[in-house]
Amino acid sequence: MENIYKPFKSKILKIVEQTCDTKVFRLEVKDFKYMPGQFVELSIPGIGEAPISITSSPHEEGYIDLCVRRVGNVTNALHRMNVGDYVWIRGPYGVGFPFETIKGKDIVYVAGGIGMAPLRSSLRYVLHKKKDFGKVTLLYGARTPADLLYKEEFDIWAKECNFLVTVDSDKLPDGKPSGWKGNIGVVTTLFAKLGYSIKDAIGIVCGPPAMYKFVIQEFRKAGMPDSSIYISLERHMKCGVGKCQHCQINNRYVCIDGPVFNYADVKHLPESI
Amino acid sequence: MGKKIKKENLEKLFADIGKEYKIIAPIKKRENYVFAEVEDFSEIVLDYPMTILPPKEFIMPYKEPIFVFENGEFGEVIPNEKIALFALHMCDVNAIGRLDFVFWNDLYYKARREKMLIVGISCKPIETCFCKSTGANVLTNTCDLFLKAEEDYYVGFSMTEKGRKLLSQLYFGPETVYVREVKIDYDEKLQFDIYAIGKRILEDYNNPVWEETAKNCLACTNCTLVCPLCYCFDVIDETFVVPEEGKRIRCWDSCLLLSFARVAGGHNFRKDLKARYRNVYTHKFRTFVDEFGVPSCVGCGRCTTFCPAEIDMREILFRLGGA
Numbered sequence: 181m182e183n184i185y186k187p188f189k190s191k192i193l194k195i196v197e198q199t200c201d202t203k204v205f206r207l208e209v210k211d212f213k214y215m216p217g218q219f220v221e222l223s224i225p226g227i228g229e230a231p232i233s234i235t236s237s238p239h240e241e242g243y244i245d246l247c248v249r250r251v252g253n254v255t256n257a258l259h260r261m262n263v264g265d266y267v268w269i270r271g272p273y274g275v276g277f278p279f280e281t282i283k284g285k286d287i288v289y290v291a292g293g294i295g296m297a298p299l300r301s302s303l304r305y306v307l308h309k310k311k312d313f314g315k316v317t318l319l320y321g322a323r324t325p326a327d328l329l330y331k332e333e334f335d336i337w338a339k340e341c342n343f344l345v346t347v348d349s350d351k352l353p354d355g356k357p358s359g360w361k362g363n364i365g366v367v368t369t370l371f372a373k374l375g376y377s378i379k380d381a382i383g384i385v386c387g388p389p390a391m392y393k394f395v396i397q398e399f400r401k402a403g404m405p406d407s408s409i410y411i412s413l414e415r416h417m418k419c420g421v422g423k424c425q426h427c428q429i430n431n432r433y434v435c436i437d438g439p440v441f442n443y444a445d446v447k448h449l450p451e452s453i
Numbered sequence: 454m455g456k457k458i459k460k461e462n463l464e465k466l467f468a469d470i471g472k473e474y475k476i477i478a479p480i481k482k483r484e485n486y487v488f489a490e491v492e493d494f495s496e497i498v499l500d501y502p503m504t505i506l507p508p509k510e511f512i513m514p515y516k517e518p519i520f521v522f523e524n525g526e527f528g529e530v531i532p533n534e535k536i537a538l539f540a541l542h543m544c545d546v547n548a549i550g551r552l553d554f555v556f557w558n559d560l561y562y563k564a565r566r567e568k569m570l571i572v573g574i575s576c577k578p579i580e581t582c583f584c585k586s587t588g589a590n591v592l593t594n595t596c597d598l599f600l601k602a603e604e605d606y607y608v609g610f611s612m613t614e615k616g617r618k619l620l621s622q623l624y625f626g627p628e629t630v631y632v633r634e635v636k637i638d639y640d641e642k643l644q645f646d647i648y649a650i651g652k653r654i655l656e657d658y659n660n661p662v663w664e665e666t667a668k669n670c671l672a673c674t675n676c677t678l679v680c681p682l683c684y685c686f687d688v689i690d691e692t693f694v695v696p697e698e699g700k701r702i703r704c705w706d707s708c709l710l711l712s713f714a715r716v717a718g719g720h721n722f723r724k725d726l727k728a729r730y731r732n733v734y735t736h737k738f739r740t741f742v743d744e745f746g747v748p749s750c751v752g753c754g755r756c757t758t759f760c761p762a763e764i765d766m767r768e769i770l771f772r773l774g775g776a
Binding site for chain 2: 181182183184185186187189223225226227228229230249251252255266268388389414415416418419421423424425426428429430431448449450451
């Protein structure tokens with residue numbers, strides 16, 4: 181009988197430092213099939229296991245990228261590791277973004293902070309299959325200019341989609357000015373700058389817990405029905421296979437029913453967002 | 454139909470099982486009863502009212518190693534013990550049957566469960582029992598052998614091949630006894646419809662009962678620990694001097710604990726005890742029913758008996774949907 185909790189060994193191929201607390205780790209995998217929005221359980225023996233969403237796109241083969249902020253035991257230990265070191269992973273788990281349903285439609289991504297990680301996977305996939313989708317927009321917000329992830333891809337995004345970015349504050353974490361010339365304000369302030377109707381588009385949201393309801397309000401104001409909104413939810417999935425109960429939201433499991441949910445399906449569930 | 458076994462012959466059945474299995478049975482411990490390893494038949498209390506802990510600890514131990522880290526590899530720790538759970542009440546038997554739904558593909562659970570023998574026995578319902586309401590008062594094939602108490606003998610029923618082998622031994626019979634039905638029947642203290650309650654429990658989210666109960670609840674987790682169907686767990690790595698040598702441990706957890714729904718960075722999706730307390734009910738009477746068709750409660754009454762704040766689950770269910 182297969183052991184559903186047993187991870188496999190994976191080599192760290194590359195590490196790209198994104199911000200002072202976030203790095204992208206490229207891990208070697210073979211025959212690893214996944215969809216954007218899914219996650220893996222990442223293990224460091226002796227430290228523990230943590231669920232991490234995949235940030236690369238399935239069209240990239242031979243590796244997966246994990247964009248990791250150091251906030252807990254496992255992620256802190258991972259940040260101390262080097263290229264050539266080994267970690268253990270199992271997965272992929274959960275259901276990702278429903279590309280069959282959203283094919284041919286316009287997409288509006290709204291990412292806040294580390295919520296960029298799973299959305300970057302989806303965005304990368306969609307831009308790779310551009311002709312299968314309509315107009316693509318990315319609205320991205322971070323706390324300060326120093327917290328922006330994937331800055332090296334901003335030029336590509338600006339070229340290939342409608343990309344708007346904002347920061348809550350243009351001060352650096354130490355309070356000094358950053359020289360930021362772009363938008364200032366929470367991510368929802370970008371809706372006013374869209375300049376086209378998103379009524380028939382698909383809205384995809386991932387960010388800190390407090391962000392969802394404000395973004396959903398904006399979508400609704402724009403005339404988008406709840407069934408066109410997809411949210412990727414964060415929980416501490418300890419087992420990843422629907423048993424440990426840590427990610428349970430009433431009668432849904434984030435690890436097997438999510439992490440991507442259709443908003444119309446979960447809006448009646450208290451504690452979901 | 455079943456086969457008769459005289460009371461004095463139960464010891465022979467016990468000895469027979471003991472040849473192959475480590476026997477876990479109810480014994481008296483001070484003024485309470487517990488399941489423990491038994492070597493002498495005389496230690497067993499066959500007419501016990503209720504044990505403190507259910508027998509779940511013998512299938513999913515409070516703390517079990519699932520991996521050992523050896524030279525940087527994940528070595529599996531597969532349990533290899535043949536355990537017989539002897540003299541279980543119908544509620545505890547059926548709780549194991551419902552746990553089977555959850556852990557059918559869990560290597561560790563399966564390793565114990567497949568080698569296990571379960572012998573059920575009649576009970577006398579006590580004041581806190583409500584197994585009838587949960588549908589756990591009937592015989593199922595979770596039990597290999599069931600002993601129904603009559604005046605001065607028992608009637609044995611076999612539900613599996615393991616049970617049939619025991620029933621064919623000479624200490625059973627030779628008479629065949631016809632029993633109309635094997636179920637626990639009694640008048641429960643409060644009447645409620647558990648399935649109806651579960652169905653609308655999400656609409657009952659703001660029912661004042663949660664707030665009121667949370668005020669008394671100590672979040673001590675007693676109720677979830679003694680519950681035969683509370684199975685949520687945490688996974689922790691334990692290390693010794695060098696982090697590369699240690700174990701990955703699975704241990705019981707409780708959704709009543711503050712840390713249960715907390716995520717990295719500190720956000721807590723069930724920060725209030727009210728939400729955590731309600732979660733016990735939404736899981737038992739809604740989530741589990743949605744998943745497996747039955748509640749993850751067998752009405753054993755332990756949560757009520759061992760609550761230091763004297764919270765009675767039946768009273769809450771009654772308020773949510775009393776008939």
